[in-house]
Amino acid sequence: MVRLFLALLASLTLAAATFAQESGPSLRRGVSVHEWLNWSPLEEDGSYRWPPYRSIEEWLSGGRPLSDWPTGDQFTRIREMGFDFVRLSVDPGPLLATQGAKRQEALDVLRAAVGQVTGAGLAAVLDLHAVGQKPEYSLAGLDSNANSEGTRRYRGMVADVAGMLAMFGTSSVALEPFNEPGFYPCGADSSGEWQKIMAAVVSDIRAVSADLTVIATGACGGSIAGLIDLDPSFDDPSIRYSFHMYQPHSFTHQRSDDPDGFVSGLPWPAATGSLTRSIAELKARMQADNVDPVVQALNLAAFQKIAADYFAADAGQAQLDALLDQAVRWAEEHDIPTERLFMGEFGTILMTPDGRMGAHNVDRLRYLTALRKGAERFGIPWSIWEYSNPYGMSVILPEGSAEADPDLLQALGLSQAR
Structure with a gap:
């Protein structure tokens, strides 16, 4: 009887753990939307325009005429392309600059934006994506110190965002509290401050919601080097672990800072x-x-x-495999299923018509196909950078009618948008 009871208890425990692990959003194939809610517009005096953030129309017309865009909801289009989630990058500046009722106004704008994404049948990853537009609200404000005033302000802001997202339940949203934190170097020479910050932020979020999906990241620009330097002592089944893949960088980011550069x-x-x-x-x-x-x-x-x-360096498949293997080995060493890794960004600049920057399309597509398949081999969800921009990494073709790039969708294993 005792043995039967223990077996039943073990079975119930396993079922509960499995439910907890699968209760978050289904994240498999995603795309970043970066030009909508980042660089929140400023007034002439340098303060944030209020209410903050851009409208959909401002976003779509930012890099091309609004008339280029077909009618209809962009997020429905994204779902029809075959994506199942959007990584929605958000400038935390307006949140950090405010408190109380005014911060709540900004949160209400973000809640409506997340609702547009989830209302189209997509999961939403809200990525707090600090930018340098107002340096006091960039990640430099953390001062590389877990106990700094900037870090404490940031943690309080993250907790408020978590509370807003928790209102959606846990089946369609996730929170990524940091994008590409610096905190160099990683490895034996690391200061250890990033570990303290990441662990503290996870604790703050858990005080708000026990099972909101959290996407944690390592230091060193959110790279694999930063991931494998992270100690996931704060782990629970609703945490995923991010890394970005732009390696070799000399291939993915072929461009010059010089306006005359080629x-x-x-x-x-x-x-x-x-x-x-x-x-x-x-x-x-x-x-x-x-x-x-x-x-x-x-x-x-x-x-x-x-x-x-x-x-x-003989860049090629073996190099990509070795990099992904580092992330996989880290997960295995910490008994974390590889499905809880998260390749949160990858992409390659397409060569411009004047040949000034970028990779030939055939090479870009080979690279993206290989990297996407490599991640999927281990069940690792991914998010391509990004939906639409004029800077060379875009699912939407950069000129003419704003249609999806069919070759890119094929490289991602997705269908052509209707």
């Missing part, structure tokens, strides 16, 4: 091209654009160093 055309995998060929192709693109010969020489010199390092 950095483009590195192939992926590297073995499909060569240093000599890449230099010759870049030179031809500059000549076709009538770039001054002196500027050409400067660009080629800068590019040669980047390209030489890239080809020497």
